[in-house]
Each structure stands twice: as C-alpha cells, then as structure tokens.
Amino acid sequence: MANLPPGGDRRSPQVFDRRRTTMVSGHLELLSKMSGHLAVTLNLDETIQKALDLIVKFVQAEGGALFLLEEKYGTLLCKASAGPVDIRGIRVKIGEGIVGHCVTENTSRIVRDVQQDADFDHTIDESTGFQTRSIVCTPMIVNGQKIGAIELVNKHTDDGLFSDTDLLMLQTLASAAALAINNAHMAEELVEQERVSRELELATEMQRSLLPVTPTDRFPVAGINLPANEMSGDFYDFFVLEDGRIYFSLGDVSGKGMDAALLMSKTASLFRCLGKTILEPNVLLATINRELCETAIHGMFVTMACGLLDPKTGIVELANAGHEPPLIHARDGTFTALPASAPPLGIMSLQAGDNGIREETFNLDGGTLYIFTDGVTEGCLEDGSRLEQTGFQDIMRERCDLPIAARIKAVVSILSDTGRKRHDDITLLAIEDTRPELRHHASGDWPRMVARFTFPARADALQSVREVVNDACETCGCVTEDATDIIIAVGEACQNIVRHAYKGLDEGDATLEIYCEDGILEFRLQDSARPIDREKMQPKWPKELGPGGLGICLIHDIMDKVEYLPPPEGQGNLLRMVKFIKRKNSNET
Amino acid sequence: MKHEIVEKQGASIVVFKGEIDLDSSPAARKTLLRCSDNTGNVIVDLSGVTYIDSSGVASLVEALQAAKKNGSLLSLAAVSEPTRRVLELARLDKVFTIYGSVDEALAGKG
Numbered sequence: 150m151a152n153l154p155p156g157g158d159r160r161s162p163q164v165f166d167r168r169r170t171t172m173v174s175g176h177l178e179l180l181s182k183m184s185g186h187l188a189v190t191l192n193l194d195e196t197i198q199k200a201l202d203l204i205v206k207f208v209q210a211e212g213g214a215l216f217l218l219e220e221k222y223g224t225l226l227c228k229a230s231a232g233p234v235d236i237r238g239i240r241v242k243i244g245e246g247i248v249g250h251c252v253t254e255n256t257s258r259i260v261r262d263v264q265q266d267a268d269f270d271h272t273i274d275e276s277t278g279f280q281t282r283s284i285v286c287t288p289m290i291v292n293g294q295k296i297g298a299i300e301l302v303n304k305h306t307d308d309g310l311f312s313d314t315d316l317l318m319l320q321t322l323a324s325a326a327a328l329a330i331n332n333a334h335m336a337e338e339l340v341e342q343e344r345v346s347r348e349l350e351l352a353t354e355m356q357r358s359l360l361p362v363t364p365t366d367r368f369p370v371a372g373i374n375l376p377a378n379e380m381s382g383d384f385y386d387f388f389v390l391e392d393g394r395i396y397f398s399l400g401d402v403s404g405k406g407m408d409a410a411l412l413m414s415k416t417a418s419l420f421r422c423l424g425k426t427i428l429e430p431n432v433l434l435a436t437i438n439r440e441l442c443e444t445a446i447h448g449m450f451v452t453m454a455c456g457l458l459d460p461k462t463g464i465v466e467l468a469n470a471g472h473e474p475p476l477i478h479a480r481d482g483t484f485t486a487l488p489a490s491a492p493p494l495g496i497m498s499l500q501a502g503d504n505g506i507r508e509e510t511f512n513l514d515g516g517t518l519y520i521f522t523d524g525v526t527e528g529c530l531e532d533g534s535r536l537e538q539t540g541f542q543d544i545m546r547e548r549c550d551l552p553i554a555a556r557i558k559a560v561v562s563i564l565s566d567t568g569r570k571r572h573d574d575i576t577l578l579a580i581e582d583t584r585p586e587l588r589h590h591a592s593g594d595w596p597r598m599v600a601r602f603t604f605p606a607r608a609d610a611l612q613s614v615r616e617v618v619n620d621a622c623e624t625c626g627c628v629t630e631d632a633t634d635i636i637i638a639v640g641e642a643c644q645n646i647v648r649h650a651y652k653g654l655d656e657g658d659a660t661l662e663i664y665c666e667d668g669i670l671e672f673r674l675q676d677s678a679r680p681i682d683r684e685k686m687q688p689k690w691p692k693e694l695g696p697g698g699l700g701i702c703l704i705h706d707i708m709d710k711v712e713y714l715p716p717p718e719g720q721g722n723l724l725r726m727v728k729f730i731k732r733k734n735s736n737e738t
Numbered sequence: 739m740k741h742e743i744v745e746k747q748g749a750s751i752v753v754f755k756g757e758i759d760l761d762s763s764p765a766a767r768k769t770l771l772r773c774s775d776n777t778g779n780v781i782v783d784l785s786g787v788t789y790i791d792s793s794g795v796a797s798l799v800e801a802l803q804a805a806k807k808n809g810s811l812l813s814l815a816a817v818s819e820p821t822r823r824v825l826e827l828a829r830l831d832k833v834f835t836i837y838g839s840v841d842e843a844l845a846g847k848g
Contacts, residue, residue, distance in 0.1 A: 608761035615759075615789065633823055640791050644760045699828055700792040706827050 179207045183325055193333040197229040200326035204299065205231040207322070208315050211303035212279070215326070216241065216248055218297045225252060225297060232302070234279040246270035247286050248300045255295065257287035257320055261310050285311040287320045289327035296330060299323045353379045356410060359417050361387050363554060369460050370397050371554040372578040375561050375571075382409030383522045383576035384417040388424070390457075396424045398455035399578045401472065401522040403493075408449065416441065416451050416494070430455045431468035431501040431508040434494065438470065438506075441495035450495040454520050456580070463513045463582035468506050470494050473523055476538070478549065480515040484542050513582035517553060519545065520580075521560075524573035528564035536564060553579035585669050585727075599624050600663040604643075606651045606676065614643050614661060618672075625665040626732040635670065635728055638707040641700035642674050642724055645686075650678035650722060670728045673714075677721040686713070741769055747844050749779045751815075755786035758794030766794060770801035774812060780805055781843045785816035790824050802834065811835070815843040 183203050197215050205213040212232020216225035219240075225248060227239045244253040250268050251258055261283050263269040274281050279302075286300040301319060304311050353376075363371050372385040382405055387397035398420045402409040419437045427433040433455060441451060454475055456467035469475065471493030474486035490507035491499055499505045521541070528536045544563065548556045557577040564575055602617045604610040618639045622632035639661070646659050657677050664671040686701055705711055710727035739762035744751040750773040758766050773780045782798065784790075798814070805812035813835040817825070825831040837843035 608759070611759050611761060611791075612757065615757075633820055634827075636789070637791065637824055637827065640759065640789075644791060644793065647760060699795060703792060703824070703827050 179203060179322065180325055183322065183329070193330065193337050194228065196329050196333040197326075200322075200329060201229040201231050201299065204319065204322045204326070205301060208285075208301055208311075208318055209305040210285075210301035210311075211305055213299065213301040214248075215299050216252075216297045217330075218243075218252060218295055225249060228297075234277040236273060236277065239273065241270070247284055248298050251286045251300075252288050252295055252298050255288055255290070257316055258285070259311050259313070259316050260284040260286075283310050285316050285319055287316065287323045289323050289330065291327045291331040296327055296334075299326065349379050352407075352410070356380060356414060359384065359386070359414060361385075367552075367583060369458060369553075369581050369583045370395055370578070371552075371557060372397075372399070373554075373557045373561055373576070375565060375575040377524070377571045377574050378405065380407060380410035381574045381576070382413050383524065383574040384413045385520075385576055385578045386417055386420055387578075388421065390425075390428070393459070393461060394428075395458045395460060395580075396420075396430075396455070397458065397520075397578060397580055398424075398453060399472070399520040399522070399576060400451050400453035401524075401574075401576070403448075403450050403452075405573075412441075412449055412451065412495075416453065420453075420455065424455075428457070429501065429508065430457060430466050431506040434468045434470050434491070434506045435499050435501040438494040438499045442498060450493040452489075452493045454489075456518075458513075458518075458580050458582075460583065463515065463584055465511055465513055465518060465580065467509045467511075467518070468501075469509075470499070470506055473521065473526065475518055475520040476542070477511070477513065478517045478519065478542075478545055482546065482549075486538075513580070515582050515584070517545075517549075517556075517582070518580040519557075520578040522574060522576045524571075524575040525560060525564070525577055527573060528571070528575060529567055529569050530563070531567045531569075533569070536560075553581045585667065597665055598662060599665045601660065603658050603660045606647045606657045606659050606678075608644075608647055611640060611643055611647070615640055617661065618663070621663040621665070622670070622730075625670055625730065627670065627730045628733055631728065631730045634707040635672075635730075638704045638726060638728075639672055639674070641703050642672075642726065645700055646674070646676045646678070646722075650676050650681055668730055668732060670730050672724075672726040672728075674724045674726070675716060675721055681722050739766060741766065743769065743773060745778075746840075749781055749844060750776060751781045751783055751840055753783040753786070757789040758787060758797070759789065759791045760793045763791070763793035763797050767797035767800060770797055771804055774801045774804040774808065774810070777808060777810055779811040779813070781837075781840055782812065782814050783816055783840050784814055784818055784821045787818050787821045790821050792824075792828070795824060795828055795830060798834070799830065813837055813843050813846070815840045 183200060201213055201215045212234065214227050214236055215229040217228045219226050223243050224240045225243060227236050230237045241249050243249050247258060247260055247266065247268050260266045260269065263281050263284055281302050283304060284300060284302050286298060288298045289296050299319060303309055304315065360374055370387045372387065374381055374383055374385060382402040385399040387395055389395050400416055402413045402416065416437060419440055423433055423436055427436055434453060452470065452472040454467065454469040454472040456465055458465050467475065467487065469487065469489040470491045471489050474488045477485045477487065479485065487509060491505055526536055526538055526541060530536055541560065544560055545556060548559055557579050560577055561575055565571065600617050600621045602614065604614055615636050618636050619632060622635055643659065651657050659674060659676040662673040704726065708726040709729050712725050714723045714725050716723040739754060739756040739758050741752060741754050744753065752769060752773055754766060802812045815837045816839050817836055822831065837846055
C-alpha cells in the first residue's frame with residue numbers, strides 16, 4: 150500500500166472525481182496501448198523503454214526511471230530512463246534511496262518534497278544537476294516475485310505534486326509493465342536456450358564430422374561412437390598412409406562436459422595432424438602428450454591407444470597410454486588383453502621407449518584387435534548387470550563370422566537398447582586382418598573355383614598341368630608376367646609331388662584346384678602320398694651353387710603365401726599357394 | 739623338347755627348343771654333360787626354350803660345374819624371356835655368362 154502523502158490531497162472531491170473518471174478511461178486506453186506495444190516486442194530493453202515512456206507521458210511526470218533487481222548483487226540497475234537526464238546504468242543498493250526502500254519494503258511511496266525525506270539520496274541529483282522535487286515510486290512484482298521498481302519525478306502540473314490517483318495509476322501500469330518485462334525476459338531466455346541448443350547441435354555435428362568414414366565394407370578398420378549426451382569425450386580415428394598402412398587411434402578424455410569434448414577434439418586433431426609424419430605409434434603418443442601437457446587443463450587427462458596396421462602382412466604396431474587393455478581375438482577363438490605400458494596423456498612428461506610408452510608389435514594373423522572405452526565394459530545390460538570383458542568376448546565370439554562393422558554395431562545395440570539411461574559414451578574400434586588368403590572357404594561363396602584338374606603324378610603329366618594353369622590365368626585376366634611366374638611356381642610344386650612325395654614311383658594322382666577372386670589367385674594342390682617332412686619344404690637358398698631345393702625357393706619367391714593345410718581326408722598333403730595378381734584391365738580391382 | 743648340337747669354331751653349340759621340364763630335363767642334362775666333358779667350350783642356345791623348370795636349371799648348373807672342372811667354358815646365348823625369368827628368380831643370372839646371341843658368344847670367347 151501507498152504511504153500517506155505528507156501534505157494530504159488538497160483538491161476538492163468533485164474535481165477529484167471528474168479527474169478520476171477521465172484518468173480511468175485514459176488509464177484503460179494506456180493499458181490497451183501498452184499491451185498492444187508490448188505484445189509485438191519481445192526485446193527486453195525495448196519493452197522496458199516503451200513502457201516507461203508511456204507511463205511518464207500519461208502520468209505527466211517530468212522524468213522517470215525503471216530499475217530492475219539484480220538479486221545476485223543486491224542492487225537495482227536503471228534499465229530505462231525518461232526525461233531531461235539519462236540515468237541508465239546507474240545502480241542503487243537495495244534498501245537505499247527511495248526506490249531502494251520501496252523494493253525492500255515491497256511498498257509504494259509518494260514523496261511530495263524529497264528534501265524533507267530522510268531516505269532520499271541526493272547523489273544522483275548532485276551528479277546530474279537535475280533537481281528532484283517530488284517522487285512517486287512503486288515496486289514491480291510478478292507472481293509474488295520482485296523484479297524491480299518504477300520511479301517518476303516532478304509532476305508537470307502547477308504544484309508539481311503527485312496525487313494518490315497518480316500512484317494508483319502507476320501501480321496498475323507497473324503491474325502491466327512487470328508482466329510484459331517478465332514475458333520479454335522469458336522470451337529472451339527461450340531465445341538464449343534456443344541459441345545454446347543450436348550451438349550444441351552444431352558442436353555435436355562438428356564433433357561427429359571428426360569421426361572417420363569407413364571407405365568400404367571390406368576395409369580392415371571400423372569404429373563406432375555413441376555419446377551419452379550431445380557431446381562426447383571419446384574419439385576414434387583412422388586413415389591410410391601413403392605406404393598403405395592404416396593408422397588408427399581411440400581415446401577417452403576424463404570428464405564428460407563441454408571441456409572434455411573440446412579436449413577430445415584437440416587430441417583427435419593432434420593425432421590426425423602428427424600421425425601423417427610420425428610413423429611410430431609410441432613416439433606419436435609421446436608427442437601428443439607433450440602438446441597436451443604444455444596446455445594442460447588442470448585435472449584433465451586422456452587415455453589413448455593408437456597403432457599401425459599393415460593390411461598386406463597383418464602386422465600391428467600398438468602403443469597404449471593408460472587406456473583400457475585392447476583385446477586380440479585370434480583366429481583360434483582365444484582372447485588376449487594388451488595392458489597399457491604408460492600412464493594417461495596430459496599428466497606428466499613421457500618418453501617413447503621401454504621406460505615410457507612402449508610399442509608392441511604382433512601379427513594379427515587373421516584375428517581382430519578390439520579397442521574400446523570403459524563405456525563398453527561398464528555398460529549396463531537389460532538386467533542391470535555390467536557387460537564386462539567376458540560379456541564383450543561372448544558377443545564377439547558369437548559374431549566372428551560377421552563383418553567387423555556389424556560386430557561393433559551389435560555391441561552398441563545391446564548396450565543402448567536396454568531402456569536404461571546411459572551415463573557414459575560407448576566407443577569401439579575394430580581392426581581386422583582381412584587378408585583374403587586367410588579367409589575360410591566354408592563361409593560364403595568366396596572364392597570362385599576356376600579349375601580343378603586331377604593328374605597322374607608323373608613327369609609327362611606336368612605339361613598338361615601347365616596348360617590348365619595358363620588357361621586359369623587367362624580366365625582371371627592375369628598379366629603375362631604374373632602368368633609366367635605362376636606357371637613356374639605351380640610347375641615346381643607339381644614336380645615336387647612327382648619327385649619327392651611319390652619318390653618318383655608312378656603310383657598316385659594329384660589334384661590341383663584353382664580359385665580366383667578380386668585379383669587373387671589361389672592354388673590348392675593335393676596328393677595322397679605319405680605326409681612329407683615340412684621342415685624340408687622350407688626355402689633354403691643354397692650358400693654354394695647347387696640345385697638342391699631350388700624349386701621350393703622359386704615357389705616361395707613367386708607366391709605371396711605358401712602353406713601346408715591339413716588335408717581334408719586326413720591323408721596326403723595339401724599345399725596352398727596364393728598370388729596377388731595384376732590384371733590386364735587396370736580398371737578392375 | 740628338341741635339341742641339336744652344332745660344332746663351330748671349336749665350340750659345341752647346344753640348341754634347345756621347346757620346354758625343358760622334369761620330363762625332358764634328363765635328356766637335356768645328358769646332352770649338356772656330354773658336351774661339357776669335351777675339352778672345347780660349350781655355348782647353350784636357349785632362344786627357342788619356352789619353359790624351363792628347376793630340373794632344367796639344375797642340368798645347366800651341373801653342366802657349368804662339369805665344364806669348369808674340365809677347364810672349359812660354358813656360356814648361355816640368346817636366352818629366351820621365360821628362361822631369363824627363371825634364372826633371375828633362381829639368382830643364377832649372374833652365375834652364368836650370358837651372351838645376346840651365339841655369334842656374340844663365339845666372339846666373346848675369342
């Protein structure tokens with residue numbers, strides 16, 4: 150309620166009533182005008198200024214100011230000002246000055262002579278040169294919440310005094326203004342929220358764009374990342390070097406917020422940039438560590454594993470700094486964990502080498518290497534239990550015939566389709582030795598058989614074998630140079646059967662099967678002789694000139710892969726030879 | 739495989755034609771060793787050889803060793819592409835003295 154004005158209202162009741170009627174109709178008009186204005190603007194500053202201008206004009210004040218409460222600081226900030234002096238930006242402490250008292254006490258006031266009022270703060274007049282005589286002031290309240298106050302100064306009438314009617318008017322208008330300000334405030338917050346979420350969307354999109362795209366289904370590396378929130382603190386990446394090797398990495402940044410996401414982006418960029426020139430994974434990790442330490446964010450670190458796969462040989466060089474042990478799933482079905490040799494990156498100086506970040510070199514030999522973040526092993530299953538490494542191994546074991554991309558996708562599906570809220574990002578990287586010669590014939594229709602030829606193990610049969618091989622090479626579009634070499638190698642292998650397996654006794658047959666797929670020729674030569682001593686079948690270049698073992702050396706020189714397989718019927722010998730061929734039509738791959 | 743031996747300027751010129759494989763290499767070996775046992779030099783004309791396997795190469799090596807033992811020379815002439823490839827693979831291309839043609843071989847000797 151308004152305080153009683155010190156001098157009372159000296160006007161006659163009739164005049165007051167007439168004025169009041171006029172005022173009330175004008176008041177309604179103003180309210181409607183204000184609502185119209187305020188409805189079209191959702192800009193807070195504009196709303197405030199417009200509301201104040203209208204009020205000052207209608208109440209016929211010389212000037213006015215609108216203050217908004219800054220609860221955090223216990224101050225009122227002048228956001229709009231009307232009249233001869235602009236006092237926007239001035240701050241008044243709550244409980245000080247007339248406006249400060251109005252807000253603290255939640256009351257309106259008419260002060261007819263400010264010089265008589267102990268609460269009046271002279272400092273603003275002193276600094277602006279304005280002379281305040283009278284004041285009417287009311288707090289702005291929305292839903293019981295104080296949001297500020299409106300103060301009008303010096304009525305434009307003969308006596309220069311504000312009346313109770315003016316106060317009533319101001320209170321009504323202040324309520325409308327408060328509502329409008331509140332709406333504008335909410336609108337601004339909404340816009341801000343929208344902006345933040347749009348920026349988050351862009352950041353998410355940008356972060357996703359840092360993840361590599363798998364070139365083909367048969368590419369030996371595949372990765373997947375499913376963030377728990379919009380931004381992820383995990384990352385993986387891979388790219389092909391000029392020499393054909395594939396650099397791959399996976400990392401997990403401590404923490405989960407935007408700071409983790411930014412550190413993730415930084416680390417991923419360092420990997421991609423430095424990886425082009427630093428071709429030793431442990432040296433690369435040590436270098437990234439140095440960079441991260443130089444610009445360390447206190448308490449944040451990165452666990453990271455990175456390595457190189459040579460798809461031609463299956464050899465992997467791997468370095469691991471503090472990351473959860475990667476798993477090798479070997480062709481025989483066993484799993485081997487490779488624990489980290491060094492602490493996470495970004496904490497302390499680390500050297501590449503035996504005393505720091507070590508490098509492990511191993512041959513995948515047809516197996517798969519899995520690198521993953523703890524979001525995988527600590528991920529929850531439908532029954533609430535954790536997946537753990539054993540669960541992970543089971544998933545992979547059951548799906549070892551699927552392409553790697555499908556395998557890692559299965560893990561993510563199992564962990565994300567539980568209906569439970571996930572708390573951690575799920576990130577997985579699979580690196581497979583996909584050399585075609587390691588594939589099992591049983592799975593799928595690979596490879597295509599182009600010839601099958603059974604011949605007596607006799608020297609005079611070798612010419613016809615060569616003709617069969619020559620035709621097969623022709624069928625597969627093999628270039629002449631390769632065909633010449635292949636004929637030599639297969640010829641030598643057949644010769645060995647005649648000379649060594651059957652010891653030159655014409656007592657058995659041999660069968661040659663030729664398969665062709667994607668620039669690869671595979672030969673399977675089966676005899677039914679007694680098992681040969683494989684040790685003797687290893688290539689040993691004679692130190693001195695001599696013909697011994699020359700055929701075996703030629704086979705190994707020409708073929709890309711030579712091995713003895715267990716014969717299907719349990720007897721005889723089965724020699725498998727694989728050759729990557731160049732094709733006559735270079736457009737074919 | 740076919741072969742013939744031509745005597746020219748005191749050297750035995752052995753001309754092979756066709757494929758020298760496990761089936762034919764015993765005959766090739768016999769011919770080569772017979773020539774190498776003589777005191778004169780041996781020139782092996784390989785221009786007509788379309789295929790040679792390790793048993794054929796082994797025969798050449800054996801003949802080379804026999805010639806050396808006798809103090810005579812064995813050289814290869816006009817080596818066909820398939821033969822050259824096998825010799826390369828067998829790392830024997832530097833072991834033999836190889837001439838572009840029989841005439842060069844005869845001249846080279848002189």
